[in-house]
Amino acid sequence: xxxxxxxxxxxxxxxxxxxxxxxxxxxxxxxxxxxxxxxxxxxxxxxxxxxxxxxxxxxxxxxxxxxxxxxxxxxxxxxxxxxxxxxxxxxxxxxxxxxxxxxxxxxxxxxxxx
Amino acid sequence: xxxxxxxxxxxxxxxxxxxxxxxxxxxxxxxxxxxxxxxxxxxxxxxxxxxxxxxxxxxxxxxxxxxxxxxxxxxxxxxxxxxxxxxxxxxxxxxxxxxxxxxxxxxxxxxxx
Numbered sequence: 001x002x003x004x005x006x007x008x009x010x011x012x013x014x015x016x017x018x019x020x021x022x023x024x025x026x027x028x029x030x031x032x033x034x035x036x037x038x039x040x041x042x043x044x045x046x047x048x049x050x051x052x053x054x055x056x057x058x059x060x061x062x063x064x065x066x067x068x069x070x071x072x073x074x075x076x077x078x079x080x081x082x083x084x085x086x087x088x089x090x091x092x093x094x095x096x097x098x099x100x101x102x103x104x105x106x107x108x109x110x111x112x113x114x
Numbered sequence: 115x116x117x118x119x120x121x122x123x124x125x126x127x128x129x130x131x132x133x134x135x136x137x138x139x140x141x142x143x144x145x146x147x148x149x150x151x152x153x154x155x156x157x158x159x160x161x162x163x164x165x166x167x168x169x170x171x172x173x174x175x176x177x178x179x180x181x182x183x184x185x186x187x188x189x190x191x192x193x194x195x196x197x198x199x200x201x202x203x204x205x206x207x208x209x210x211x212x213x214x215x216x217x218x219x220x221x222x223x224x225x226x227x
Contacts, residue, residue, distance in 0.1 A: 004156075041220070042220055043220040044218035100145070105156060
């Protein structure tokens with residue numbers, strides 16, 4: 001069975017500081033990994049995805065994530081955050097190695113303070 | 115292009131009542147999904163339509179939930195009768211193909227009192 005663990009439920013950070021949101025997964029099949037973001041009163045928006053190839057994946061809004069197979073991790077990073085990055089972030093794995101039937105983590109609330 | 119639209123955005127009902135949620139996918143998207151997030155926990159898969167057919171409904175919690183997609187366009191999710199534990203945010207998503215990223219709607223927040 002596949003599962004996703006987001007290690008931090010809340011991450012407070014000051015504006016312009018770097019941030020890392022942690023995600024660990026378990027899967028017995030080839031993994032498709034995703035990070036989604038939910039801004040207040042909006043739907044989920046795809047930040048980035050890992051399907052295969054380079055383990056460093058760049059997404060929108062300056063975010064990137066690194067796939068680490070040996071540590072079964074897919075941590076999300078941004079070198080300098082803005083107030084507008086305040087949102088909830090979800091890590092997900094594609095069950096059965098695809099986009100369908102995503103399995104999500106519990107989410108991490110990123111709060112960026114001035 | 116218009117995104118995935120969900121209606122209503124909020125619904126408050128009493129235990130035992132019936133509620134119907136609606137999702138309009140992006141035009142031309144054959145794949146439609148329902149997900150649910152309960153009490154700030156994980157977002158969990160409910161079911162997947164391909165056009166009007168249920169491809170996978172393994173996540174449906176029980177027979178109080180009925181999803182339909184007549185004609186392969188919009189979808190409805192009916193909860194009858196609603197229970198307190200059904201409270202949460204119901205998300206709909208669509209995609210054009212099996213290996214295409216999902217586009218999510220803003221969700222319907224359901225509160226059962």
